[in-house]
Amino acid sequence: MYRITRPSLLALAVLSTALIGPGAAHGADRLIFGGKLLIKNPPAGAASNKLIHVGKGPNIAIGAAGSAGDPTCSGAGGGGTSSLRIVTSGGAGEVTIPLPCGGWSTNESNNLYKYKDNTGATCTQVLVKQGALAKAVCKGSQVAIDLNSGMSPVAVDLRLNGDHFCTEFGGEVVQSGANDKTFLRKDASPPTGCPPKLVFLTSAAYDGDLGGLSGADAKCNALAVDAGLLGIYKAWLSDSTASPSTRFTRSDLPYTRVDGTVVANDWADLTDGMLAAPISVTETGATIGASEYVWTDSDEDGTAHGSNCLDWTASSNGEVGIFGDPTKTGVGLGAGWTVSLAAPCNAPLHLYCFEQ
Numbered sequence: 001m002y003r004i005t006r007p008s009l010l011a012l013a014v015l016s017t018a019l020i021g022p023g024a025a026h027g028a029d030r031l032i033f034g035g036k037l038l039i040k041n042p043p044a045g046a047a048s049n050k051l052i053h054v055g056k057g058p059n060i061a062i063g064a065a066g067s068a069g070d071p072t073c074s075g076a077g078g079g080g081t082s083s084l085r086i087v088t089s090g091g092a093g094e095v096t097i098p099l100p101c102g103g104w105s106t107n108e109s110n111n112l113y114k115y116k117d118n119t120g121a122t123c124t125q126v127l128v129k130q131g132a133l134a135k136a137v138c139k140g141s142q143v144a145i146d147l148n149s150g151m152s153p154v155a156v157d158l159r160l161n162g163d164h165f166c167t168e169f170g171g172e173v174v175q176s177g178a179n180d181k182t183f184l185r186k187d188a189s190p191p192t193g194c195p196p197k198l199v200f201l202t203s204a205a206y207d208g209d210l211g212g213l214s215g216a217d218a219k220c221n222a223l224a225v226d227a228g229l230l231g232i233y234k235a236w237l238s239d240s241t242a243s244p245s246t247r248f249t250r251s252d253l254p255y256t257r258v259d260g261t262v263v264a265n266d267w268a269d270l271t272d273g274m275l276a277a278p279i280s281v282t283e284t285g286a287t288i289g290a291s292e293y294v295w296t297d298s299d300e301d302g303t304a305h306g307s308n309c310l311d312w313t314a315s316s317n318g319e320v321g322i323f324g325d326p327t328k329t330g331v332g333l334g335a336g337w338t339v340s341l342a343a344p345c346n347a348p349l350h351l352y353c354f355e356q
Contacts, residue, residue, distance in 0.1 A: 028069065032057040032134060034167035034188030037154060039086075039145050041181055046141035051086070053156050055134035055167045057190070062130050065110050068162035072113070073101040080161035081252070082115075084123060084136050087157070087195050090150030091225040092177070094232040094356070096249070097122050097142050099159075113160060126158070134158055134165045149178035152185065155195045155230060162252070166194035196256040197355045198229060199263055201294065201326050203282040208295065208309030208321050208345030213239055213247070216295075216312060220353035227283040229258065229355075236338065236352035238297045238304035239311040245271075245302035249356040257281045271301045275329040275337055279352050288326055294350045296338045297322040300331050309345035317344040326350065 035054035042048040063069015071082040079101025086095045099122055103115045115126035123138035136158060145151070152173075158165040171188030202223055210216040216235035224233050236244050250267035257263060261277045264270035280288050297308040309321040324338040334340055343349060 028061070028063075028163050029194045030059055030061060030134075030163065030165045031190040031193065032060055032165055032167055033190055034156070034169050034171055034185070036186050037156065037167070037169045037184070037188075039143065039147060039154075039177070039183040041145070041147050043181070046144070049140060049143035049145075051136070051138045051143045051145075053084070053134075053136045053158070053167070055156070055158070055165060056132065058131050060128065060131055060134055060165065062111070062113055062128055063161065063163055065106060069160055070106070070113075071099065071101060071115070071160040072104040072106060075101065075161050077161070079104065081159065082161055083157075083159045084126070084138065085155075085157040085159065085195075086145060087155040087230045088145060088151040089153060089228065089230055090148055091221075092146045092148055092151035093144060094230070095142065095144055096356075097138055099123060099126060128158070128160060128165065145183075147177035147180050147183050149176045151177050151183065154183075154185070155191065157194050164194045164253075166191055194253065195230065196254045197251045198231060198233075198258060199255045199279055199352065199354045200224075200229075200258055200283040201279050201281060201288055202351045202353060203284055203286065205292075205348035205350050206295070207315040207348055208312060208319065209315035210235075210237075210295070210309075210312040210351075212312050213237055213242060216351055220351060223283045224353065227258075229283060231355040233353040233355055236294075236296055236298055236354055237308075237312065239308045240304070241311075243302055243304040244298055244354075248302065248354065255354065258283060258285055273300045273331050278327050278329050278337060280326045283353070288350065290327060292326060292350060293323040293340065293343065293347075294326050294338075294352055295321055296324045296352065298338050300336070300338050305339055307342050314345045317346045319345040321345055323349055324352075326352075 032055040038052040040050040068076040082099040084097045111130040168191035169185035169188045172186045174184040175182040177183035220233035255263045320342040328337045
């Protein structure tokens, strides 16, 4: 096992693709040159935040009308899900801006997809042109990136229905983000892959008083930052009001351990009752062995099970919470990855953390 450095993180996608093989839930991954990534947080406030992304290259191939690469409402699956995802390093955050099908159009020759939103709620304009350009301009508080000098590399995933156009900046430094106002990088080489969704087991163990779901999520994110992992994380955890099935982003990309091993091909595969590999590797790349367990209170489909240390606020042995076994991949009493048995809330157990 090894600890992943920030510049090598996207190399996981190469291994992910090899392990998934044909029939993966998402469409084509286009790995393109990064022309420019500009992120601005002006002193005037979040409403004036701005992002300009330019990707380029002859391998920008758009989907045919009606296909799984068509983001309009006439595309496969009613246009599916389109979005602009920005994944930073150094705790600067991750943003996914939805690009609904109603904003997309194509031209008569179907060599261009164009998105417009005059409300300011998503992106002002997105253009993807066959063999040439993938550009996005977004303005407003939805560009919620906390600029800092350690935020590079920044991965960008522009998704059109099932197709992904991916860049990674890297590249020439013009403004590093150190002034908290401007990040600008140019001329970045194509990445080795689109960013997968990482999942890890916490190296630390906690009693049942996690500070609720938000406290558990904060523990996941603190460990991710310390380990130099990209993205924003949530704990695989349920209480009486919410569960992974209601509070997780349902990814169509692989869920991958930090050692490159694919756990599940996508959300549907994650919640079908059987994992491809156990979630037994921590954020640092270490492997947890037998007799270590994980707070969950979540069934394999991501819904709540029903015992949760008083909504993860209790640490006494008079209350109990459901736990899973990180060495397992299936279901069954005493043998399930997410539901195994119940433990008293004063027991020190780990958490599963999923990138959103």
